[in-house]
Amino acid sequence: MVRTREIDRQAYSIYKQKAEQAYLAMNLALENNLWAPAGREAVFACINICDALLAKHKRLRNISKDHMDVVKIVSTVLPMRDSKNQANKLRRVISMKNLVDYENKVFTQKQANEIYFTADRFYKWGMSHL
Numbered sequence: 001m002v003r004t005r006e007i008d009r010q011a012y013s014i015y016k017q018k019a020e021q022a023y024l025a026m027n028l029a030l031e032n033n034l035w036a037p038a039g040r041e042a043v044f045a046c047i048n049i050c051d052a053l054l055a056k057h058k059r060l061r062n063i064s065k066d067h068m069d070v071v072k073i074v075s076t077v078l079p080m081r082d083s084k085n086q087a088n089k090l091r092r093v094i095s096m097k098n099l100v101d102y103e104n105k106v107f108t109q110k111q112a113n114e115i116y117f118t119a120d121r122f123y124k125w126g127m128s129h130l
Contacts, residue, residue, distance in 0.1 A: 049126030
């Protein structure tokens with residue numbers, strides 16, 4: 001069971017703003033060949049869009065420490081018909097978080113482009129439901 005707590009529906013605007021800023025930062029990082037920061041911001045843009053969607057549609061906030069738990073929430077809790085398909089995009093983005101932040105490996109331009117395209121689709125889907 002994924003841990004959530006109830007929040008005010010209007011809190012979605014705060015998470016939406018954070019998602020917009022992370023999305024912009026992701027694009028700026030890509031434009032400046034900053035691959036790891038681009039990947040990190042892609043993850044944050046997606047997580048914040050999830051928080052905005054959950055707040056607006058279900059008055060919930062994910063409080064789990066495991067970022068993958070938000071994938072479960074998107075696929076099972078959100079009311080949109082294509083939520084399960086979108087959860088797969090989210091899973092691909094979040095699965096790269098360890099590589100971006102914690103592994104002793106370089107995050108490459110190819111990986112940055114890959115996470116960007118997936119995050120971009122998920123972000124735009126989320127924004128269309130806010």
